Amino acid sequence: MNISLSITKNIHEWLFSIMPEGIASITEMVLIAVVYLAIFAVAGLYLVLLERKVAAWFQLRIGPNRVGWWGLLQTMADALKLVSKELTGTERADKFLYNLAPYFVIVSSLMALAVFPFSQEFHAFDINIGVLFLMAISSIGVIGILLGGWSSNNKFALIGAMRSGVQTISYELSVGLSLLTMVLVTGSLQLSEIIEVQKNGWLIVQGHIPAVIAFMIYMIAGTAETNRAPFDLVEAESELGAGFHTEYSGMKFAYFFLAEFINMFIIAAIAATIFFGGWLSPFGITESIPLLGVVWFLGKTLVIVFLMMWFRWTFPRLRIDQLLTLEWKYLLPLNLLNLILMALVVWLNLTIQF
Amino acid sequence: METTTITNNFKSEEYFINMGPQHPATHGVLRLLLTIDGEIIKKVEPDLGYIHRSIEKMCERDSYQQIVHLTDRMDYLSSHINNEAVCLAVENALEIDIPERVKVIRTIIGELTRIASHTLWWGVMGMDVGALTTYFLGFRDRELINDIFEETCGARLTMNYNIPGGLMYDIHPNFIKRVKDFIAHFKTKLPEYDKLLTGNVIFQKRMKGVGILTKEDAISFGASGPVGRGSGYSCDVRKHHAYSALDKVNFKEALRTEGDSLARYEVRVQEMWESMSIIEQLIDNIPEGDYKVATNAVIKLPKGEFYQKVEAARGELGVYIVSTGTKNPYRLKFRSPGFSNLSLLNHIAVGGKIGDLVASMATLDIVVPDIDR
Amino acid sequence: MTNEALQKLISSWIPELEFTEEGSQFLNIIVQPEQLHQLMTQLKSNNETSFDYLFCLSGIDWGKELGVVYHLESTIHRHMVVVKVQTEDRENPTFDTVSNIWATAEFHEREAFDFFGIIFNNHPNLKRLFLTEDWDGFPLRKDYVDEINMVIK
Numbered sequence: 001m002n003i004s005l006s007i008t009k010n011i012h013e014w015l016f017s018i019m020p021e022g023i024a025s026i027t028e029m030v031l032i033a034v035v036y037l038a039i040f041a042v043a044g045l046y047l048v049l050l051e052r053k054v055a056a057w058f059q060l061r062i063g064p065n066r067v068g069w070w071g072l073l074q075t076m077a078d079a080l081k082l083v084s085k086e087l088t089g090t091e092r093a094d095k096f097l098y099n100l101a102p103y104f105v106i107v108s109s110l111m112a113l114a115v116f117p118f119s120q121e122f123h124a125f126d127i128n129i130g131v132l133f134l135m136a137i138s139s140i141g142v143i144g145i146l147l148g149g150w151s152s153n154n155k156f157a158l159i160g161a162m163r164s165g166v167q168t169i170s171y172e173l174s175v176g177l178s179l180l181t182m183v184l185v186t187g188s189l190q191l192s193e194i195i196e197v198q199k200n201g202w203l204i205v206q207g208h209i210p211a212v213i214a215f216m217i218y219m220i221a222g223t224a225e226t227n228r229a230p231f232d233l234v235e236a237e238s239e240l241g242a243g244f245h246t247e248y249s250g251m252k253f254a255y256f257f258l259a260e261f262i263n264m265f266i267i268a269a270i271a272a273t274i275f276f277g278g279w280l281s282p283f284g285i286t287e288s289i290p291l292l293g294v295v296w297f298l299g300k301t302l303v304i305v306f307l308m309m310w311f312r313w314t315f316p317r318l319r320i321d322q323l324l325t326l327e328w329k330y331l332l333p334l335n336l337l338n339l340i341l342m343a344l345v346v347w348l349n350l351t352i353q354f
Numbered sequence: 355m356e357t358t359t360i361t362n363n364f365k366s367e368e369y370f371i372n373m374g375p376q377h378p379a380t381h382g383v384l385r386l387l388l389t390i391d392g393e394i395i396k397k398v399e400p401d402l403g404y405i406h407r408s409i410e411k412m413c414e415r416d417s418y419q420q421i422v423h424l425t426d427r428m429d430y431l432s433s434h435i436n437n438e439a440v441c442l443a444v445e446n447a448l449e450i451d452i453p454e455r456v457k458v459i460r461t462i463i464g465e466l467t468r469i470a471s472h473t474l475w476w477g478v479m480g481m482d483v484g485a486l487t488t489y490f491l492g493f494r495d496r497e498l499i500n501d502i503f504e505e506t507c508g509a510r511l512t513m514n515y516n517i518p519g520g521l522m523y524d525i526h527p528n529f530i531k532r533v534k535d536f537i538a539h540f541k542t543k544l545p546e547y548d549k550l551l552t553g554n555v556i557f558q559k560r561m562k563g564v565g566i567l568t569k570e571d572a573i574s575f576g577a578s579g580p581v582g583r584g585s586g587y588s589c590d591v592r593k594h595h596a597y598s599a600l601d602k603v604n605f606k607e608a609l610r611t612e613g614d615s616l617a618r619y620e621v622r623v624q625e626m627w628e629s630m631s632i633i634e635q636l637i638d639n640i641p642e643g644d645y646k647v648a649t650n651a652v653i654k655l656p657k658g659e660f661y662q663k664v665e666a667a668r669g670e671l672g673v674y675i676v677s678t679g680t681k682n683p684y685r686l687k688f689r690s691p692g693f694s695n696l697s698l699l700n701h702i703a704v705g706g707k708i709g710d711l712v713a714s715m716a717t718l719d720i721v722v723p724d725i726d727r
Numbered sequence: 728m729t730n731e732a733l734q735k736l737i738s739s740w741i742p743e744l745e746f747t748e749e750g751s752q753f754l755n756i757i758v759q760p761e762q763l764h765q766l767m768t769q770l771k772s773n774n775e776t777s778f779d780y781l782f783c784l785s786g787i788d789w790g791k792e793l794g795v796v797y798h799l800e801s802t803i804h805r806h807m808v809v810v811k812v813q814t815e816d817r818e819n820p821t822f823d824t825v826s827n828i829w830a831t832a833e834f835h836e837r838e839a840f841d842f843f844g845i846i847f848n849n850h851p852n853l854k855r856l857f858l859t860e861d862w863d864g865f866p867l868r869k870d871y872v873d874e875i876n877m878v879i880k
Contacts, residue, residue: 059490155371159393159708229484230556238379238482239708314550316557317484319709320393403857410842411867411877446752573779573802576831587802594805658750659809661798663782672783674798687785689798697834726857 032124040110043265044258045075050302051261051309058313085250090153093247097151102248102255104144109262112137116269117191119279119293130191131183134270135176138225141263142168145227145234148256149244160243163320164234167224170327171231174221177335181214181342182207182274185351195278201354202277208352210342215275217335222267223308224323226260230315231323268304269297276300368396375404379482379712382722386699386711393707398700406726413686418444418518418653421686426512428690429724431471432667435464437516442597443662443673444518447655454599455643456520458636461599462533463503463515465629469540470499471667472622472629475719479619480551482716483560483709488551495543502532518653520646533637537630544626552623561616565702565714568613575701576694579669580625581718584618586611591665603635618717652681668692668719692724728775728806730754736776740769753798753809763812764823770799770808771828777801778808781829786839788868789813793820793843824850842867 011031015024049064049071056063064071089098115130117123127133142164149161183189185207186197197203204211224231235243245256272278277300279293286292318326345351374385383404389397409428413421418440425436438460445452477492500510506526507515515522551557567577572585582589590607592600608624610617655677663672669691676685695718703711728736733754734746744766745757758766770778783798794813800806814820824847826833836847837856844865847853855862864871871877 055486059487060494061490155369159371229486232484233709236484236709238484239712241377313487315485316480316551316554316560317709318556319560319707321707322556322559403859406857408866415878571830574830576781576829578782589802656750659755661752661783670782672798674783674785674796676787685785685787687783689783689785693834693838694831697831701830 036110036113036124040113040262041258044261045079047261047265047305048078048257049075050305051312054306054309055313058310079254082254083251087250087252088247090247093153094151097147098247099252101144101148101151102252102259104147105141105259106144106255106262108137108140108144109259109266111140112266113262115191116266116273116297117195117278118297119291122294123192126190126192128188128190131179131189131194131270131274134266135172135179138175138263138266139168139172141259144259145244145256148248152244152247154247156240156242157244157246160234160236160240160246164227164244166320167227167231167233167323170324171221171224174217174327174331174335175225177332177339178214178218178221179270179274181210181335181339184339184342184346185211191273191278194274195280198277198280199284201352202275202280202282204275206351206353207342207345208350210338210345211275213334213338214342215271217331217338218271218275219304219307221327221331222271223311224327226263226267226308228260228264228308229312230317232312232317233320233323236317264305264308265301268301268308271304272297272300367391375401379715380722381478381720384696384720384722384725388708388711390708395703395706395708395711398703398711400696400699402696402722402726404726405723409727410686410688413683415682417681418655418683421683422516422518423512423514425688426514427723428688428727429666429668429671429692429721430511431474431721432467432671433512434460434467434515435664435666436671437514438464438598439662439664439666439671439673441516441518442664443660443675444653444655446662447658447660447675447677448518448649448653450519450647450649452520453643453645453647454641456645457599458640459521459525459645460516461603462633462636462640463506463513464598465632466499466502466533466536468629468667469626470496472626473499475622475667476547476551479716479719482712483557485551485554485557488547491543491547491550495540498536498539502529502536505529505532517646519649520644522646524645525640530637530640533633537634537637540626540630544623547623552619558616560709560713561619561717562614564615564706564710565717566612566614567698567702569611571698571701572613575698577669577698578691578694579665579667579719580608580618580621581669581695581698583608584610584621584717585613589670591663591670595663597662597664599636600632603632605629605632615714615717622719654679654681655683663689666691668721668724669695688727690724690727692718692720692722696720696725728804730806733776733806733808736773737766737770741766751809753807755809755811757811757813760812760814760822763810764825766810767797767825767828770810775804776806776808777803779803779829781825781831781835784825784832784835784839786843786845786867787813788843788870790869791815793817793845793868795822795839795845797825819846820844821846821848823848824853826850841865844868 015028053063064074067074067077112134114125115127115133145164146161149157182203185203186194188194204215227234245253279297281296368389368391371388371390373388374380375383385401387399387401409424412424422437422440425440426433428436473492473496477489480488503513504510506529507513567585569586572582572587578589586609588607593607605628608621610621657679658677660675663670671691672689674687675683678684702714738744741762747755770776778799778801780800780802781797782800785796787794787796792813792815794811797810799808812822824836826836836850839845840853841856841858842865
């Protein structure tokens with residue numbers, strides 16, 4: 001495995017100069033894990049805040065504005081409140097699975113976060129099967145949801161969990177196939193290489209028509225995979241109360257909640273990396289300042305996150321059969337055709353290269 | 355839609371689930387006992403009475419002036435129309451001539467109440483199908499109406515503006531201007547509702563062909579208001595048994611023949627336009643005169659039975675008073691629209707999905723205190 | 728159809744019916760419990776009357792008797808009529824159900840059962856609607872006593 005821990009070479013060299021090699025690399029891994037955990041927590045909390053602000057904007061409200069300047073500490077306060085809350089549970093629940101479920105969800109989100117190239121240097125885990133790894137990891141989350149719904153001994157939760165299972169398994173296909181379409185252009189699954197290829201133009205430009213189709217399919221399927229509106233049947237509050245996390249409270253609920261937002265971030269980050277060049281600046285305008293890569297990456301991701309929030313606050317929810325019809329009758333065949341189209345484009349060298 | 359039969363090789367088991375009394379889709383404390391096979395509804399049985407206050411029994415000990423105030427608490431979203439029903443029944447029984455001014459003001463406020471009720475319904479309806487933003491748009495416009503009410507009646511929700519014999523007070527000097535301002539405002543905002551929700555593909559798919567109620571069934575189930583009219587059943591009390599100033603105005607009865615949830619939705623949206631048109635016809639022609647006629651401090655109805663129906667926001671509200679000549683009614687029955695409309699929920703929801711149940715229940719526009727009188 | 732014509736037509740079906748317009752804006756038909764279902768079926772199915780809309784069904788405690796009042800309207804002819812039925816049996820007041828004629832009666836009859844204890848024969852699901860199953864007595868009856876919850880002035 002190709003683990004290149006190259007956040008900053010200086011820290012790396014400094015650590016290795018004062019410690020024996022084994023301890024140094026363990027320290028380094030712990031350090032990186034801590035950094036990523038911090039990113040995870042902050043990103044999750046601020047995505048929640050962003051969601052609330054965007055929702056407020058759509059809904060002619062102000063949104064959180066009391067805790068901290070512009071409400072910036074609101075979600076921190078919420079998290080503190082959740083930490084201090086009692087962890088309730090149901091009788092005759094499968095206690096072990098019930099307690100395990102939130103960790104499945106959150107760990108899978110956290111693992112997926114590790115492979116993203118935030119910038120050229122800022123890349124914890126550059127694995128050669130990056131895209132595949134992302135797909136695999138992001139589908140572990142559904143196990144947590146299924147476990148949580150099943151083990152909480154609540155029928156609403158169970159219905160929610162079953163819906164989630166059906167939905168994620170179906171839409172996983174579309175996410176995978178639309179990404180595979182793009183892999184045809186890059187010829188590599190490694191995220192750093194995918195970005196390297198995009199120095200000749202972002203993939204959505206390189207692949208033109210099939211790439212745009214793939215992006216649209218990816219956005220639909222990705223929104224569905226994160227269980228967000230209009231595909232939020234899992235926790236359709238008007239139908240199932242709170243869905244699979246009905247019986248969770250306090251920090252365990254917060255794990256589900258945060259993971260949902262992190263998953264949204266991950267879906268957006270994959271889209272930014274694969275379709276829009278990741279940390280690359282448009283036309284290489286800031287290529288001389290590598291640090292700005294993080295800004296570009298986050299900027300692109302947040303635009304896509306905003307798009308997903310836009311979906312959520314304007315669309316009604318689909319019904320479960322319509323959800324499955326959309327996937328199996330429309331998206332999947334379209335996706336397969338698109339894959340062939342992209343193969344032709346690549347084969348006939350019709351990609352647009354700058 | 356094309357349907358295919360798939361032989362079910364798996365053994366499926368029906369299970370039972372409690373929807374409510376505390377559930378977001380039941381709008382209050384309605385409890386639905388659902389029998390479900392997977393996602394498909396097999397049976398819906400409403401369990402009522404969680405906020406039953408026995409208003410009918412309370413009425414038997416109260417004077418007629420007091421009863422008016424109890425009616426506010428039935429369907430609180432069309433409180434003015436409920437008041438009006440009792441007042442009209444009492445006035446007809448006493449054979450009092452009500453000044454034209456009172457009739458016109460009652461009608462204007464009644465129609466404003468209807469718009470307020472429908473805007474709230476629209477917001478909640480959107481929420482039920484998952485479009486959360488509608489809630490805030492609906493409430494934004496409803497607030498403006500409530501402000502008008504507040505200025506004239508002193509209350510926003512339970513208005514108590516009607517008394518037997520007329521109105522509690524005259525209208526506020528600003529009333530006419532504010533109503534006109536509101537109509538001008540709402541005419542620009544109502545198309546926004548359509549833009550956000552009505553035209554949405556997902557919404558259309560969720561509503562079309564869902565919860566179908568035929569005209570025969572609608573009549574048999576005693577459906578009234580937009581629920582009945584969505585099935586092509588002309589049941590507008592304002593048309594067939596006009597009361598107050600409604601015989602002086604021109605308006606179209608909103609009718610759809612499809613009988614599905616979308617039809618009921620469209621009827622309500624059109625009704626908002628029609629209500630605006632009624633208000634516009636009346637607002638400039640409020641006749642001068644008294645705002646009430648004096649009645650005895652103790653109203654005694656003659657011996658007999660009196661029935662008054664009005665078109666409340668949710669349908670036909672009936673007030674049935676049996677009087678023995680004393681100052682209290684011997685028996686008072688409210689025929690509430692929600693009660694009859696709820697009785698057809700099982701009929702339209704069976705065979706659909708859980709999501710369909712929620713969508714069709716939203717188009718029935720159930721207000722639980724109206725059912726649990 | 729005018730009230731006179733209605734009265735003439737309906738009395739031709741069942742001669743024992745009593746008609747009155749006194750103290751009411753509608754034509755009142757007073758029917759014996761045994762003939763209730765027959766009358767109702769005919770009111771609905773006859774093309775000249777076609778009372779297809781039961782808009783109100785109220786139970787009433789007359790002191791000595793218990794009764795049910797049906798308010799009917801025809802959505803075709805737009806005429807209205809009131810049918811009244813009562814019984815002196817306060818222990819087991821029983822009438823035939825009309826829920827197979829008008830579906831809305833199912834709920835309304837359950838309400839009447841709940842508050843007046845009126846039993847409807849052949850009702851598909853006659854049980855308490857608002858009150859709990861173990862509730863004692865029938866609250867809207869005049870002789871109902873509940874010293875805790877009822878405020879008598």
